[in-house]
Every structure is written in structure tokens, then in C-alpha cells.
Amino acid sequence: MMRLAVLLSGRGSNFQAIHDSIQRGELHAEIVCVISNRPDAPGIHCARKWGYDAYVIDHKQFATREAHEEEVLRVLEKAQPDYIALAGYMRLLSASFVERYRNRILNIHPSLLPAFPGVDAQAQAIAHGVKISGCTVHLVDEHLDAGPILVQRAVEVRDNDTADTLAARILVEEHKAYVEALRKLS
Ligand code: GRF
Numbered sequence: 001m002m003r004l005a006v007l008l009s010g011r012g013s014n015f016q017a018i019h020d021s022i023q024r025g026e027l028h029a030e031i032v033c034v035i036s037n038r039p040d041a042p043g044i045h046c047a048r049k050w051g052y053d054a055y056v057i058d059h060k061q062f063a064t065r066e067a068h069e070e071e072v073l074r075v076l077e078k079a080q081p082d083y084i085a086l087a088g089y090m091r092l093l094s095a096s097f098v099e100r101y102r103n104r105i106l107n108i109h110p111s112l113l114p115a116f117p118g119v120d121a122q123a124q125a126i127a128h129g130v131k132i133s134g135c136t137v138h139l140v141d142e143h144l145d146a147g148p149i150l151v152q153r154a155v156e157v158r159d160n161d162t163a164d165t166l167a168a169r170i171l172v173e174e175h176k177a178y179v180e181a182l183r184k185l186s
Pocket of ligand 1: 043
């Protein structure tokens with residue numbers, strides 16, 4: 001059974017999708033810890049409610065980026081995950097973090113990478129007028145929203161789409177894509 005750590009910063013709907021698929025027996029994994037860098041992240045409240053080992057490691061409480069990351073790594077070392085799922089985790093990982101868990105960190109991004117890395121991917125897609133966008137689950141390397149692609153799911157961009165309506169349709173596919181990627185590895 002795959003031991004999975006989840007790192008998040010916000011809503012946590014991808015985390016919920018992973019949780020639900022485990023509950024339904026569709027993904028053979030055990031979530032061994034959930035870490036949020038934000039105390040107010042709805043996702044971390046869900047984690048507590050569902051009985052997971054849940055940790056708030058607030059980056060604002062640490063003097064340096066390195067010190068914050070060290071604490072995250074300390075919690076992870078204890079939890080011994082096989083894989084780490086970044087699920088809306090809004091912190092860049094240092095090269096040494098990536099090295100420590102090389103090819104074992106997954107991220108989801110709301111575009112068809114390598115198009116539109118970085119923030120506001122859905123707004124970037126609208127601004128460029130692309131007709132197809134989607135989402136990507138990939139292994140994390142040292143670069144932002146880069147690394148080997150595991151799963152992509154395409155979404156049609158409609159003429160009347162806004163960044164928000166497109167984001168909502170992409171999100172539905174994100175939830176399927178994340179579970180699909182984890183199933184490939186499990
Ligand atoms: C998703 O759109 C994901 O692609 C991006 O951040 C968002 C997180 O949403 N990296 P949620 O917290 O999983 O609901």
C-alpha cells in the first residue's frame with residue numbers, strides 16, 4: 001500500500017478527491033500525513049475531521065525559507081511517505097528538498113504544461129485565446145511547474161469562458177487526473 005503525504009495551502013479539493021478515491025477502494029494508498037503552510041486552509045480542517053495526522057507549519061512563523069522547509073522535512077521523515085502529493089501547495093520547494101524525494105513528489109497544475117506555468121494558469125489560457133486547455137500531473141523537479149508528465153486531461157475552452165468558468169471545468173478533470181496519476185504509481 002502506497003504511503004502518501006499531502007501538502008496543501010488552501011481549499012483542498014484535490015486532497016478531497018484523493019481521500020474519496022481511497023475511501024471507495026479505487027486507490028490503494030494510505031494518507032500518512034497532511035501538511036498545510038496556512039493555518040486557515042480549509043483543506044487542513046478537512047484533514048483533521050477525517051482523522052489524518054494534520055500539521056500546520058506556518059511559513060510566517062519561520063525566519064527563513066530554509067527553516068520552514070526543514071520543519072516540513074522533519075515531519076515527513078517521521079511519516080515515511082513513499083510519495084508526496086502537492087495539492088495546491090503554494091510554496092516553491094528547494095533543490096535539496098526535491099533531491100531528497102527525487103521522483104517521489106507529484107504536483108498538479110491547471111494547464112497543459114509546458115504551456116502556462118506559474119500563477120493564474122487559467123487566466124493565461126483565456127488571455128492567449130487557446131481553444132484547448134486542461135490540467136497536468138507531473139513529477140516535481142527543481143524548476144517551477146516542470147518535470148516528467150504523468151497524466152494530462154484536456155478541457156475545451158469556450159468562447160464565453162472566463163478564467164473562473166474555465167477553472168471550474170478544469171478542476172473537475174484535476175480530481176480525476178490526480179487519482180489516475182497516483183494509481184499509475186501505486
Ligand atoms: C488547483 O487548481 C491546482 O491545480 C493548483 O491549485 C489549485 C488547488 O485547488 N495547483 P485545491 O486546493 O486542490 O482545491
